[in-house]
């Protein structure tokens with residue numbers, strides 16, 4: 485049984501990954517960590533440590549204390565916040581990756597998961613069915629850190645034999661934890677506002693098409709990639725991964741099937757330019773071939789699940805308040 489450490493366990497993907505890994509490996513095998521106690525459900529769910537992803541010793545002490553052999557490095561600054569704090573984004577995203585890769589190179593841990601993103605692509609990349617190997621000229625700091633990070637992952641694998649695995653996540657949609665600081669965040673906010681206000685003012689324009697995925701699919705992909713036999717993981721930079729592509733208009737039409745008087749307006753801001761530089765859809769045939777990836781949630785199924793779960797959540801919080 486691997487002993488697993490999640491760095492950034494209080495975040496959107498980190499929190500759900502923590503619970504999934506506890507299900508798979510057993511409670512005792514999983515250590516959740518973050519820079520603060522930001523998500524009490526995660527903090528109170530088992531072993532939790534304060535770990536600063538930018539501090540090599542902070543990670544190493546935790547690894548040695550709990551005899552960790554696998555790290556999921558989920559701490560990162562995303563695209564929109566990264567544009568506000570470029571140097572902070574660079575420092576956090578790169579330092580944390582080097583610390584974890586070096587721990588693996590020096591034999592302290594055996595395996596690393598590090599998320600990349602569709603942000604590695606840029607305005608010169610083919611936008612439809614974007615291939616695994618193509619032009620990558622990202623224009624955001626976040627995208628640059630992810631592209632450079634991919635190169636370093638592949639380098640550490642070929643030079644030092646580090647077992648590092650990675651996925652280029654599209655926008656991830658979930659109802660349990662809010663995303664923070666991304667360009668695709670609108671696709672989560674819209675469901676909350678649909679339930680709370682029947683109204684949403686979108687920061688992207690109506691026909692901005694982006695690749696997206698429901699959280700359950702993203703978590704399954706992550707777990708499946710990490711469980712795949714090493715020889716099946718042929719790409720050591722990062723795998724393209726796809727499920728659905730939609731626009732603010734098409735998601736609002738889907739929501740209207742459940743909430744007929746839902747209204748959407750559009751006030752594009754600086755995030756529009758970021759979204760316009762990213763692909764509309766992704767070719768993920770390498771992931772499908774190499775480790776049998778397949779998705780489960782389409783727009784219809786995801787919308788039903790989001791509205792049902794958020795409806796319950798807000799009803800419960802009303803009852804308890």
Ligand code: AKB
Nearest residue numbers: 562563601666667668
């Ligand atoms: C973002 O919008 O920055 C992220 C991403 C696509 O990596 N959700």
